Amino acid sequence: MAQLDQERCEACHADAPKVSDDELKELMREIPDWTPVTNDGVMMLQREYKFKNFKQALAFTNRVGEIAEEEKHHPEITTEWGKVTVTWWTHSINGLHKNDFIMAAKTDKVVDA
Ligand SMILES: C[C@H](O)[C@H](O)[C@H]1CNC2=NC(N)=NC(=O)C2=N1
Structure with a gap:
């Protein structure tokens, strides 16, 4: 299977289809540092990243913004x-689509870069 981040x-x-419970389990294995959370009934993926200062946090934020635009x-x-x-x-389906897992994996790649 192709790597999610690729x-x-x-x-x-x-x-578009929301991910099923079985797909969720399978996909979470590829992004183990992320947590599924529910906000106002909408399932989301969340992760906190730690940095040494505000400048590094802001630089990471901008890199994530770039992959989001891409x-x-x-x-x-x-x-x-x-x-x-x-x-x-995924706003359009009020829940999780495979796209969210792809983006979580790409976000992890940004921090490694
Ligand atoms: C037209 C445009 O691509 C859509 O509105 C996109 C923009 N970015 C998006 N981002 C997310 N997270 N969910 C969406 O449904 C969504 N829709």
Whole structure:
């Protein structure tokens, strides 16, 4: 199977399928540092990244913004001193699509880079 971080996002449509419980289990194995969270009934993927200062946190935020623009799939990002919280979900389906797992894997790659 192709590595998740090498895959590309598909265009989001309101009728696109949410990931099933079985798919969720399988996909979580590829992004073990992420946590599925539910906000107002909407399932999301969330991870906190730690940095030495605000400048590094901001640089990471901007790199995540660049991959979001490349893939036309956009996260919620909260940038603080030494910490960035990234949350992925698919607005058009109010839940998790495979795109969110692809983007979580790509986000992990950004921090390794
Ligand atoms: C037209 C445009 O590609 C869509 O509105 C995209 C933009 N980015 C998006 N990002 C996320 N996370 N979910 C979406 O449904 C979404 N839709």
